[in-house]
Amino acid sequence: MTKLPHDHGEHPEDIIPLFENGEHFLMLSELFRQFSDGNRIRLFWILCHCEECVINLSAMMNMSSPAISHHLKQLKSAGLITGRRNGKEVYYRAADTPVVKALHDAIRELSELSCPGGCLIPEEKK
């Protein structure tokens, strides 16, 4: 255990080692960073509930397709969505992984807490 400048008489021994693994938190932050932009959460949330092409996503989000492409690329390289080409179009949807499920549930829970009974309508109905 590293000695701290001030001794406030707390810190059970087994908590100290926790404070040293910075890389792990960096890894987590790369996940959370995906949702630090409102448009990107919304895009992810849409793709949790349907599979769509870029043009339609642009229309839903009221954004240009390069902008959508840019966000899709980030979500994809974070492993949160997948894309499959079908003819001229590429269909995107949320990846089927435990991390994606956990993030979906976190969004739903935080939504429910900050806007009880309300903002994410389709989820509540089930």
Add this chain to the structure above:
Amino acid sequence: MTKLPHDHGEHPEDIIPLFENGEHFLMLSELFRQFSDGNRIRLFWILCHCEECVINLSAMMNMSSPAISHHLKQLKSAGLITGRRNGKEVYYRAADTPVVKALHDAIRELSELSCPGGCLIPEEKK
């Protein structure tokens, strides 16, 4: 229901309204943004498990106190931590709210998924 450029024959009617409430996702993104920085997640995680002064947090995180103060200010204005002055020092800890509990659990779950049985040691022992 707004008509989309391409009709892929999906989208049950009750999913459509969901795609229009952008402000709600913006609100969520302000929460997630707090954790888009590795140092800030780590700081929050520490403060979920103990109450500490800025000097000790600086030592734990190996960062300057202005840098720590800066992150504390953000976490505080997001409602995630509280601070109380005691003499020359100010002690910070995680706020006691449902949102904080949900975020704590999300961090723990994502940690467990990406590093099974391992990285956040003290939490696993209970």
Add this chain to the structure above:
DNA sequence: TAAACAATTAAACAATCGTTTAATTGTTAT
């Protein structure tokens, strides 16, 4: 009061981020 320590604030800086516009690649149909 003055000195010492804790914490915050201010100013400056490089780095990152989200969006736009324009150009490019990939695919299908004529």
Add this chain to the structure above:
DNA sequence: ATAACAATTAAACGATTGTTTAATTGTTTA
């Protein structure tokens, strides 16, 4: 091949972010 459409990439831009250094505000003690 050519034209039309979907999607991505590239370059540029303003805006935001995290850190540093220096100055300032609070509080205690000598």
